[in-house]
Each structure stands twice: as structure tokens, then as C-alpha cells.
Amino acid sequence: MAKCTIGPYGHPSGKIGNVVFYMLNGQPVCRLIGRAGKPSLKQLANRQGMSVTMDLVTALADFINVSFKLEAEGTVRNAYNLATSYNKKQALTGEYPNIKVDYSKVVLSYGSLEMAADMKVSKGEDGINLSWDTNVLRNGDNDDILMLAVRHPTSTRASTFLNAARRSDGSCFIPIHEERMIDEQMEVYVCFKSANEKLISDSFYVGNLNGQAETDGEKFEKEKYKAVKARFDQVAADYEKKRNSYDSGILQSKSFRQLSTEYHALKEKLKHLPGKPS
Structure with a gap:
């Protein structure tokens, strides 16, 4: 894909030969279309990497649309684009055809708000328990809101809680409603956002529950x-x-x-x- 700068007659729109012109987030761009040849090993690896990343990001879309909202403001990219880009570069492991997600490296937010220390997770009978240190050392506030995401790789789904608790609570219980999901692999992530939604913290990988499922x-x-x-x-x-x-x-x-x-x-x-x- 390339940017298409405006010429003396404006920028083109539509298909011209095997090139299509259109607007993307306020920018004129163009793409080459046509029948592709046999893909190289590098192209196959890139396609699998994108597919694996899209599965991850799509499942966590509700969380990402909030957690990357501030990061996307003032740019031509949206929250989903940013999450896809960051995680394709940072959160994949393995070689084609066995590329998969390294869940410890998944990025769900970037920001300057203080993350809580001593974040812990454990599994309960029908949900998960979280606890953290409520002390504020830098720029956090007691009314900061805990956002939580639980990725369920076996079912390719996620449980998201955008207002799980206040920083001052120090702990919370998160119900997992589907019985079979509580015994499957779970990957747990949190971040904090300020009550006025003007600040957000980096995401934090709290850990894995129930071990790793086979791919x-x-x-x-x-x-x-x-x-x-x-x-x-x-x-x-x-x-x-x-x-x-x-x-x-x-x-x-x-x-x-x-x-x-x-x-x-x-x-x-x-x-x-x-x-x-x-």
C-alpha cells in the first residue's frame, strides 16, 4: 500500500488498471490488485503471523477499543490497528508453520498511569481472584479503574471487564460464567485507567491459569x-x-x-x- 498525494486534478478514486485508489482514515491510498504468484516461505510466515495476531486481537476487541483509545487519538490509526501492529511485532513466537502467541508478551495498552504493585491471581470455584497493592507512589489515584481481560485460547474467546474494581479496593472476584472455561487455559491481563479517562497504564500480564493447551x-x-x-x-x-x-x-x-x-x-x-x- 502507498499514499497517493493530491495532484493538479485532485487525487484519483476507484480502479485504474490494476491499481485501486481510496480513502483510509482521511488519507488517500492506493493498492495493487491482481492474481498473486506462488507465495514464498517468508510470505507464508507473514500470513500465518497475521492470522494468529488477528485471532488474538479480535477476541480482545472490546478491551482494546478502550485500552488503546488514547494511544490512537491524533493519529490516522485506530485502536485495533495499533494492537495488531504491536502484537504482531512483539507477541509471536516460533517459526512457520508453527507460529503462535507468547502470552507473556502480549500488549493491550500503553500509557503513563501507574500500575499497581504485587498483582496476583488465583482460580476460585467459579471465577478468578485478583489482589494488588493499593499504595500509590507516582501518579495513581484511589479511584483509578481496574480493567481486566481473560483470554481463553482453547475456545478462541475472551472475557473482558472494563470496570472490574477501583484501585483502592485492593482485590476483586471475577466470575467466569461458562463452567468448562474455568478449567481451560486462561491468560490474565490488567491495566488501570483514570476515572476521567485521560490516563491509562501499560498493560500487565498477571499470569496463566490451568497451564498451556496444545496447539x-x-x-x-x-x-x-x-x-x-x-x-x-x-x-x-x-x-x-x-x-x-x-x-x-x-x-x-x-x-x-x-x-x-x-x-x-x-x-x-x-x-x-x-x-x-x-
Whole structure:
């Protein structure tokens, strides 16, 4: 995408050849359209990275529209654009085709308001408990509002609470209404906004509850390892039986040579194949 500066006849609008011109957030821009060629590995990685980021940001959109509102003011970008940009650059880990979110690095707000110290989270019977230090050291106030987001990666959803508590409360209970979600992976984030909504803090990753769920890629790797291991066990039993028979006719046969080749190939493959049980 490129910016399209205004010429003597104004800026164009619509499609001209394989270029389309339009307005985006008050700026004239243009994009090339047409049939794309075969994507490179770098392009595939970029696409997967964007897809993973969009899944994260879309689930947290209600929170982000408030938490990045101040950051977006006075720019041509909106809160959603900023969250997408920050997290695509900072919160992804792994290589294509196994790119995923590093939840400890997710960014949900930037600001100068003071974050509370000693933020802790624990799971209750039907929700989560939060606690924090109420002491104000810099520019916080007792009536600052706690915003909280809980990402549920297994269900690709999020629970957001934009007015969860006051800073002076020091603790709060957050109900998780769907029973199955309380036992699934949860990633918890908070930030504070001032009562007049003119200041906001950096977001803070409070932590994980219930551990990490397996990704689709990890599940695929485990299933692949199990299939190769099952074949190896079958081949190994046959190989050892024939190798220990001391029958020269069997050991010199073409079928045994093929069996030996497959045995050693599978044995070497299992050494380097991901998905091995820990």
C-alpha cells in the first residue's frame, strides 16, 4: 500500500488498471490488485503471523477499543490497528508453520498511569481472584479503574471487564460464567485507567491459569510421532527376530536387507521427529 498525494486534478478514486485508489482514515491510498504468484516461505510466515495476531486481537476487541483509545487519538490509526501492529511485532513466537502467541508478551495498552504493585491471581470455584497493592507512589489515584481481560485460547474467546474494581479496593472476584472455561487455559491481563479517562497504564500480564493447551500443530506432531513409532515397533520386532535367527539364508535375502534399511531409517527419524512424549 502507498499514499497517493493530491495532484493538479485532485487525487484519483476507484480502479485504474490494476491499481485501486481510496480513502483510509482521511488519507488517500492506493493498492495493487491482481492474481498473486506462488507465495514464498517468508510470505507464508507473514500470513500465518497475521492470522494468529488477528485471532488474538479480535477476541480482545472490546478491551482494546478502550485500552488503546488514547494511544490512537491524533493519529490516522485506530485502536485495533495499533494492537495488531504491536502484537504482531512483539507477541509471536516460533517459526512457520508453527507460529503462535507468547502470552507473556502480549500488549493491550500503553500509557503513563501507574500500575499497581504485587498483582496476583488465583482460580476460585467459579471465577478468578485478583489482589494488588493499593499504595500509590507516582501518579495513581484511589479511584483509578481496574480493567481486566481473560483470554481463553482453547475456545478462541475472551472475557473482558472494563470496570472490574477501583484501585483502592485492593482485590476483586471475577466470575467466569461458562463452567468448562474455568478449567481451560486462561491468560490474565490488567491495566488501570483514570476515572476521567485521560490516563491509562501499560498493560500487565498477571499470569496463566490451568497451564498451556496444545496447539493444533503440536497435536499433529504428536499424532505423527505416534504413527511413526508404531511402525518402528512393528519393524523392530520383525528385524530383531530375523537378525537373531542365525539363518544365513534369511540374513542374506533381499527382504531382510529392505527390512534392515527401513529399521535404521525409522530409528534415525524418531531421534529428530518432534512430538516425542516428555
